[in-house]
Amino acid sequence: MAAMKESYEKQGQALMNMSRKNAEIEAEKAEYLAIFARHNLDMLAIKKPGLIENRFRNASDAVMEGLEDDTEALYNLSNPDAND
């Protein structure tokens, strides 16, 4: 009985952690998308294409690197020595 209780508690805790992380991930996405809502990209691209070009390039680099880091963190779960 105690073992079952411990198992349920473990699952509950893991589920809570997952829900919290998922909420943070949703918030992170919303934060990125809010950038588009805050700026008139068409106008900025017409007036300052050089500035917007740099932003686009940097943002693309950041997204790609973020995806690489996230999938690497997952991969390292099953291969903890991968970075050694």
Next chain:
Amino acid sequence: MILRHFITLAILTLTISGCSLLPTKKVEIVSKPIQIDIMQPDLPRPVQLTAPQWYVVSEAVITNPCKKTISFDPKKFDENGVEQLKRPKACAKEDTENPDWPDGYTYLDRFLDEMKEQNNGEVVFVATTIGDYKVMAEDMQELKRYIKQLGEVVIYYRDVTMPSGEKGVGVAIEKKGE
């Protein structure tokens, strides 16, 4: 003859029902959870991506500033002792940073020149609009969200199926302004 049959019948009866005469042993049934060791599969190798090179062009004229030639008063030096100079407000075309640029050289002109250079004098490129760039960026964020949340589900299952004490590790959440 009858006696022999009687004895045989008696032995047979005792043999068949003999076990019931022995004392019974109580069987105790206990429900107990058992630890099942679940083999954790290797997760897929991380993605390797290359960011595309974006060009944003319009007919805005590119600033072609004058070369830095004027000393500050008093003179300024950087950490290596090299004198810092400032730009004059106006100068001749040959004194600008890009003297080969024609007057009124725009971002569109520069882009077309660069495309010609990359494609042996031909103008060829794939274009998108600002609206479609937004759509693509939003889709990318949606895919990123899905991958990260799926990762959290993987971590959840690892956490609840790994032996006590061992724990999966989540992906980092980037928080701006921290």
